[in-house]
Amino acid sequence: MSTTELVRETPAPVAPAGPDRRNRWYKLRPKLWHLFLIPFCLLWVYPFIWMVSAAFKSQSEMLLGGLSLIPDEWTFENFERAWTTARFGDYTINTVTFSITVVLIVLLASAAAGYALSRPDLPGRKVIVGILIATMFIPHGYTIIPVFLLVSDLGLNNGLLGAALAQAGPALVVPILLFMGFFAGIPRDLEDAARVDGAGYLRTFFRVMLPLSKPVIGTVTLLNFITAWNSFFVPLVFTLGNPDLRTLGVGMYNFFGQEGTDWTGMAAAACISTIPIVVVFLFLQRTFVEGIAGAVKN
Amino acid sequence: MASTYAAARRPRAAGRWRRHAWSYAFLVPAALLFGGFSIWPMIASWWYSFFDWDGVGSPTDWVGLDNFREVLGSGDFWDAFWHSFLFSLAALVIELPLALVLAILLNNALLRGRNVYRLALFLPVVTTTAVVGIVFAILFDPVRGVVNTALSDLGLIDSSINFLGSTSTALPTLIGIDIWKGFGITLIYWLAALQTIPKDIHEAALIDGASSRQSLRFVVLPMLIPLAIVILLLVFQRSLNTFDLVQATTQGGPNYATDVVPTYIYRFAFDPFLQAPRYGFACAAGVVFGVMTLLITLLQAPVLRRQYKAGATT
Structure with a gap:
């Protein structure tokens, strides 16, 4: 102990062994973290590894139990069962339809509103933005009953459009703020130039401003597509009376409730979901992570 | 100031509105959606909660405060509220600090493969909660589940544990899964917060003779506080509204041991086994929950504001 203390205090030329050792320690220290991080992360993603492995195991092999992650015999039977018998093929189509509808609604409504709110001289702008921010954290549990009743009154219940509207409405706040911030940052000269060239409000928006906002469109699309794909509460409530319209999450819930012992089938269904x-996330993760990070910083 | 503003505004008001007609037209779709599915439900919840109503026809059976009396007097409701609160508390006490530690680790540019680690930890976030919840229910199965098999193979337990089926372990297990699911997003929040701190400041502290740990403790962490408060609120809100995981796995059982407020509301309004939905009562439960959430947030506010100021001045 005391010797190392001594060495540390002596200047480098006199005792090169000291700083050298320290350097090595500094180089080694980040590597030591791998000893903790690798097992931790493997354990973290274990449920996914199990899910994929179980989806390819035969039902009899699953019954025998055991911890092996490599199936004795690879089989596609589970996927066939989940896709046709458990109707996950239909549910996939429903989920894609639902998610795309939500994204389109959110994009159109929030881009338009964001553009309108980006004009600093708009009367009532501050009040509107204030209301938006104040209601950002409204939980679904609090609002779901009136939303359900409203959609029923509109005659849209038991249809995916009603569910998509209910999903998109409360999701508008962050996209509106993102579009607003983006459009506010574009120099007014550009709009003025468009106006001089004879473009009206609509043409300026659709031909000039919207094409410029591609980065925001990308972020909003991705964030809302993933959220809609993974949503459960809203699709569950809106498909209670109509099993044909179930999304993947709701389908999985019912599969678990009815065939709770078909583990390999459920693993395959979970893979499909x-x-x-x-x-999608792996290809576009940079956009996704930056979108979230941007939302927090604002 | 106010009077001159009003005077200047009055004669031109009509012209100003007309000049912005297109802007207001552009606000209409968002206003309809947001008004219909966010603002209106908040008001309607209050209104419906004064009725005894099964959803057939319009609400006519005015019962005054009876629904609120029943909610506030219900032990089941307060149990559900307590469970919701525990989800949040666990997220704040366990997830928030653990995610910060890992964010600091993964923020180190010298660490190889940090993007892979980040990806692995973030993976649960992009998956459907209801689906991975069910996968966990299978992993935790008392008879053939992987967790029980592994624990008994290692000799750590004598008899299998019914993780999600016994009243004592079900809630902690679900809280654990909830933390697993939300951890990645909290990590990204922290990483984003750490990126806002200029590298020079940390380096300047090191040059001034601070150790890496000292710089972290006395320079970097205090600078994180303003954003930390935002992150804290986001995490708190997320876990307080846990529904998908509980509904997909235990539906609040066994014996209501994992019941949370959203599943409680769901049971009284939408449960297919219900004879007649009790929308008025369920709305009252929602209103009480909303008000309590607001109160808890407001209670935190003075403490947080003091911290915020402390963080802003250092």
């Missing part, structure tokens, strides 16, 4: 969205 999660792998597409994970692939």
Whole structure:
């Protein structure tokens, strides 16, 4: 102990062994973290590894139990069962329809509203933005009953459009703020130039401003697509009376309730539900992570 | 100031509104959606909660405060509220600091493969809660579940644990899964917060003779406080509204041991086994929950504001 203390205090030329050792320690120290991080992360993603492995195991192999992650015999039977018998093929189509509808509604409404609110001289602008921010954290549990009743009164219940509207409405706040911030940052000269060239409000928006806002469109699309794909509460409530319209999450819930022992089938169904969205995320993760980070910083 | 503003505004008001007609037209779709599905439900919840109503026809059976009396007097409701609160508390006490530690680790540019780690930890966030919840229910199965098999193979337990089926373990298990699910997003919040701190400041502290740990403790962490408060509120809100996970796995059982407020509301309004929905009562429960959430947030506010100021001045 005391010797190392001594060495540390002596200047480098006299005792090169000291700083050298310290350097090595500094180089080694970040590497030591891998000893903790690798097992931790493997354990973290274990449920996914199990899910994929179980989806390819035969039902009899699953019954025997055991911890092996590599199936003795690879089989696609589970996927066939989940896709047709448990109707996950239909549910996938429903989920894609639902998610795309939500994204389109959110994009159109929030881009238009964001553009309108980006004009600093708009009367009532501050009040509107204030209301938006104040209601950002309204939980679904609090609002779901009136939303359900409203959609029923509109005659849209038991249809995916009603569910998409209910999903999109409360999700508008962050996209509106993102579009507003983006459009506010574009120099007014550009709009003035468009106006001089004879473009009206609509043409300026659709031909000039909207094409410029591609980065925001990308972020909003991705964030809302993933949220809509993974949503459960709203689709559950709106498809209670109509099993044909179930989304993947709701389908999984019912599958678990009815065939709770068909583990390999459920693993396959879980793969069908999660792998597409994970692939989408992996390709576009930078946009996604930056979108979240940007939202927090604001 | 106010009077001159009003005077200047009055004669031109009509012209100003007309000049912005297109802007207001552009606000209409968002206003309809947001008004219909966010603002209106908040008001309607209050209104409906004064009725005894099964959803058939318009609400006519005015019962005054009876629904609120029943909610406030219901042990089941307060149990559900307590469970919701525990989800939040656990997220704040366990997830928030743990995610910060890992964010600091992964923020180190010298660490190889940090993007892979970040990706692994973030993966649960992009998956459907209801689906991975069910996968966990299978992993935690008392008879053939992987967790029980592994624990008994290692000799850590003699008899299998019914993680989600016994009243004593179900709630902690679900809270654990909830933390697993939300951890990645909290990590990204922290990483974003850490990125806002200029590298020079940390380096300047090191040059001034502070150790890496000292710089972290006395320079970096205090600078994080303003954003930390935002993150804290986001995490608190998320866990307080846990529904998907509980509904998909235990539906609040066994014996209401994992019941949370959203599942409680769901049971009285939408449960298919219900004879007649009790929308008025369920709305009252929602209103009480909303008000309590607001109160808890407001109670935190003075403490947080003091911290915020402390953080802003250092």
